[in-house]
Amino acid sequence: MIDLGISKLALIGAVALIVIGPEKLPRVARTVGALLGKAQRYVSDVKAEVSRSMELEELRKMKDSVTEAARDMESSVQSGASDFEKSWSEATAGLDGAASSYDTSSPLGSLEPPVYKHPRKNWRLKQGAMPQWYKARAGVRTRTQSGAARVARFRPRSNSAPR
Template sequence: MFDIGWSELAVIAVVALIVIGPRDLPRVLYTAGKMAGKARAMLREVQQSIEDIGREAELEDMRKKIESVRDVDLHKQIRNSIDPKGEIEAAFDTDVERRPAAAPADTQTSASAVEPPEPAEAPQSDDPPPVRP
């Protein structure tokens, strides 16, 4: 962990035994172990918090992308990519009122070509229809 070899650990143990004494050494080692455990737990918690912040940032970016895609009018996008000037739609448009105005002579011929002929009226008679047995 700290690149400390066995010989260096032995020197530290001998110095600690001399400075602290054999009676207090187990209590000091126990306290040092508890402090090291708490430090590891705090480090783990900080690392987890940093990872959570990163995940939230990624989720926020994904949410923004999804919302931007949701706002797209797909029908309009397809229509604009196929017929950007609206010429095809105008050619197939049967509603004369929505059509752009054309020259007066041209309007009469195109209107008669677009409108269906009126059905011929059947002759009306006063006789009732025949009854079939």
């Protein structure tokens, strides 16, 4: 890196004063300062981008390790479930004859899930459940109105227009 001491900066300043002249030196110094500021901002942006990409790479590695751990856990749970099913089938093997004595017509005896039956309620009755006086007091809109009709309804009346 360039080693700039006070003596070297003073020498550069003296040469710039002689070459550029005292009239143009402040303008050139401002321009050089602005260019140095832009360069510093650019370098800091590049550093921030590099650090962001490194953090992103670390997060990807962490995600991969968590995904791998989840896969391992899932496979161990699957193997444990298959072992449980095997031991359950062995334990209930002698009970097959006893299970047939249950009444399968009852919901408790059947192994099939119950079938959903729609309640067949009349939804029109539900609209009338709230009284009209409550709707009026609470400000519930009961009728649909277009935007133009709403503006016309709430437009202030002028005294000169006959009705």
